[in-house]
Amino acid sequence: MRSEVPMFITLFFGLFFIISAFIVHPAYKSAAQELNNWTLIIISFAYVLGVINVARIHAKKLEERRPGWAYSVMTLFGMLIMIVFGIFVPARLYGGYETGSLFSWLFDNGQVPMQATMFSLLAFFIASAAFRAFRVRSVTASLLAVTAVIVMAGRVSVGELMWSDFPRFVEWIMGDLQTAGQRAVKIGAALGAVATGLKIILGLERSYFSGE
Secondary structure (H helix, E strand, C coil): CCCHHHHHHHHHHHHHHHHHCCCCCHHHHHHHHHHHHHHHHHHHHHHHHHHHHHHHHHHHHHHCCCCCHHHHHHHHHHHHHHHHHHHHCCHHHCCCCCCCCHHHHHHHHHHHHHHHHHHHHHHHHHHHHHHHHCCCCCHHHHHHHHHHHHHHHHCCHHHHHHCCCHHHHHHHHHHHHHHHHHHHHHHHHHHHHHHHHHHHHCCCCCCCCCCC
8 A cells, every 4th residue: 555555646646637738628627726736735845844854964964073064064054044034034124035135135145156156167067078079089079079169160250250151150050950959859858758757657667666
């Protein structure tokens, strides 16, 4: 029963929401909307469990003084400040999450700069990966290297000096060739997501069961 009940719930509600996309009957649509509202409530409780789990993991790491425990201190402190000032402190004491609150100030001056720093570091990793990928060892690698050089040359003024229509040629590559390949990848990813969803609904994929 420990496996059959979750599998039945997953099968029932998964098929219910899939069918709701093809049935336009008002009663069925209303039922689907009501279930979707309950789903949002369950997700809210899942957020609470996630916060508790994060606090438990970092508290244990801090108690055992594992390597990097100072980061756990900052994580717990930041999470506590954001929760307290975002939920419990009134607006007159700079609480809430509106503009001018401490929550908003910490997000704009703490989270956003750190996030921008992480994304800026990705440029160096991308450059390193591109350097390794440009080692021409096959036909596909040669096409990648040639295309990358053309695109980079067309994005700077030197390329336009070499050929006045160079920027337009690069736009054609990015707008037609690159978009076509990108859409093919997205279609493949969507088909993979559908296949994975069907496997979960039908009980063929049981990774959401602990121990299986």
